[in-house]
Amino acid sequence: MTGSRADGTPQRPTLEQVAALAGVGRGTASRVINGSPSVSPQTRDAVMKAVAELGYVPNQAARSLVTRRTGAIALVISEPEERLFSEPFFAGVVRGISKVMDEHDRQLVLVLVHGAAERADEPAAYLSPQHVDGALLLSQHEGDDLPQRLRDRGLTLVHGGRPPGDEEASWVDVDNVGGARGAVAHLLERGRTTVATIAGPPDMQAGRDRLQGYREALGAVGMPFNPDLVSVGDFTELGGWRAMQSLLEQRDDLDAVFVASDPMALGALRALRESGRTVPGDVAVVGFDDSPMAAVSDPPLTTVNQPVERLGREMAEMLLGSLAEGGATEPRSVVLPTSLVLRGSS
Amino acid sequence: MTGSRADGTPQRPTLEQVAALAGVGRGTASRVINGSPSVSPQTRDAVMKAVAELGYVPNQAARSLVTRRTGAIALVISEPEERLFSEPFFAGVVRGISKVMDEHDRQLVLVLVHGAAERADEPAAYLSPQHVDGALLLSQHEGDDLPQRLRDRGLTLVHGGRPPGDEEASWVDVDNVGGARGAVAHLLERGRTTVATIAGPPDMQAGRDRLQGYREALGAVGMPFNPDLVSVGDFTELGGWRAMQSLLEQRDDLDAVFVASDPMALGALRALRESGRTVPGDVAVVGFDDSPMAAVSDPPLTTVNQPVERLGREMAEMLLGSLAEGGATEPRSVVLPTSLVLRGSS
C-alpha cells in the first residue's frame, strides 16, 4: 500500500520503499529504474516487481535536481494571432510533436510569447535550461532575436520553418518552393498560358518560397516572369479576394492562378465568381495548404498538401536527437516533400 | 558573475550565493524570495539587491521537492481531431489560459490525449499531483471517465464547457442556450415566421444547448416546436450543406434558419445559393461562433459571438483560485454571456 497524508493526498511511494520491498539498496533500485546494464537479472526482476506492486513513479523534481535535466521541452509560439492556432497547420504540427513527446516520456510546455509587453522586461525568463531541456519554435517573426537569446542561455533549439538568415539554426520545413513549382507546372501542363499568382506576405519565408516556386516553374518552360501577374495577399480570405480583383483589373486575360494559401484561394474563388467567370472553365485555381475547407469549397480546390503532422514529428525528433548527443552539434535541417491534391478547380 | 561549467552551460546562482552576497542566512533569503512578512525592510532590500545583481532565478525542481507543489498546470485536450485546433475557439481559449499562467508565473503543460491507444494502458500517467498541481480539461467526450480518474488521483480540475452529468465538476461555459435563444428571437423580431434550425451533434453538450435555446425562443412567443424544421449536422461545412438541403426538401417555405456553428452556416449559405434562393431576401441565416470566415462570407454572416479568450481566463483563474484555497472546495461554475453580431445574412 502507498499510504496517504493527513490532507488525503495519496502519498506516492519512494525509491527507498521500492528498494526495501525488493530487498536491495537504493542505488541498485535506481539503476534498475534507469536501465543500467550492470544489474543482475534476478535483482532487476525483484525491483521491477516491487515497482509494479507499489505503483512507483519516479519523482521528477528530485531527479531533475541531481541530473540537471528537466525532461521538459518548450513549444514556443510567437504572437499567436487568430491565424496561428486557427490554421489546421498548427493542429497537425502540435499533434505530431505531442506524439513524439509521449513516446519519449517527455513533457511539452506550451509558451505563448505575446506582443511587446512580455518582450519588454525579461522575455520568457522561464525559457532556460533550468526549466526545459530544449525548445521548439513555431512562427518566429523576421528579425526577432528571441532564438539567439535562447541559444545564449544554453538552450538547444529547433525551428519549424526555415529561419531566414540564421546559419546557426536547426530547422525542419516543408518544401514550399517545390510545392509551388509543382502546382504551377500542373497548370501549365493542363494548357494554361497566362498563369497569375497571389503571393503571401513577403516578410514571411513561406510567402517568399512559394513565389520562388512560381518563378521557377515559369522559367522551366521558358516563360518570362511578369509582375503584372503577381498580386500580394496576407494569407487571409479577404486578402485573397482583394488580390484577385486587382489581378483581374490588370489582366483580364489570365486563365489560371496559383494562390499561396487556401484561405486566399477561397477569396479568389469568390472574386472570380463575382466577376462572372467560371472555375475552372475560364480560370483554373490552385491553392496551398490542403485545409479542410478546400475539400468542400465550390468547386473543390486543387491544392498543395503539406505533411503537417510529420513536420511536428521531425521537429521533435531532431530536438531529442540533438539533446541525446549532448548538445553542441552542427546545425541540421530537413525539408519534407509536399504533394499536389487534384480537385475540381483546375 | 554567475560562472559557468565545463560544458559551457551557464551555472545559475543559488540561493546560497544570494544569501552570502546579501550578508544574511539562506533561510532569510528564502523568506524574502517567498514574500514572508517577517523580514525587516533593510534585510529585504539587501536580498532583493543581491537577487537583481546575480540574476537569481529559483530552481523549480528544488522548490517542488520540498513544497510538493510543481507550479505546473496541465491543459488536457482529448482526441484532438482536425476540428479542435482548427477552430478559432481553441486559439482564443488557449491564449486566455496562457495569459493567466504568465501572470502567475505558472507553467502550462500541454497534454493531448489521443484515441484508444493511450487510453488502453495507463492513461496519461503523467497527470498526477506529483507532476502538475491541477488540470484544465477541454473537449471531453461524453462518458469519458478520465475526469473522474484524475480527481481520484488527487488532481484539482476545471472543465471548459459544462460536463454533462458530472455534479462534482467545476466548469466554465459560454451561454449556449442564451446565445441560441437570442439568435432565434432576433429572427422572429425581424418578422420571420418559419424558422428552421441546423443543430449540432446531439452527443455534444454545446449542440444540445443550442437546440434548447432554439426551442425556448419559439416557446417564448407561443410557437410550437416542429421536428420538420430541425436538421442535424456535425459542425462541419459539409454537414451544414447537407442539412440545409434536407431542410429545403422537407419545408420549402422556410424563411429563416438558425445554424449551430459558423462552418455549418457557410455550408447552408452555399446550399441556399445553389437552390436559387437569396440571403437574406428569401431566407435569413444566423450562425454561431463568430469565426473569422463569418465576417467575409457572402453575404457576411450574422452570428453569435462567444468570449473565447475570457473563457480561457476564467477557467485558469478558477483553477488557481481552487488551488490557493487548498483544494477540497465546493464545485463551482461560471456561465459567460454571448452576444449577437449583426451582419448581412439576417
Add this chain to the structure above:
DNA sequence: TTGAAAGCGCTAACAA
C-alpha cells in the same frame, strides 16, 4: 526578526 540545520527523493561516485 534571524540563523542553523534537517530533509524533500533522487542519482552518481566511491567502495566493497
Add this chain to the structure above:
DNA sequence: TTGTTAGCGCTTTCAA
C-alpha cells in the same frame, strides 16, 4: 554486481 553516501537547491521547523 552491489551497498553506502554525498549532495542537488530549496523550504521550513526550531532556537535564539
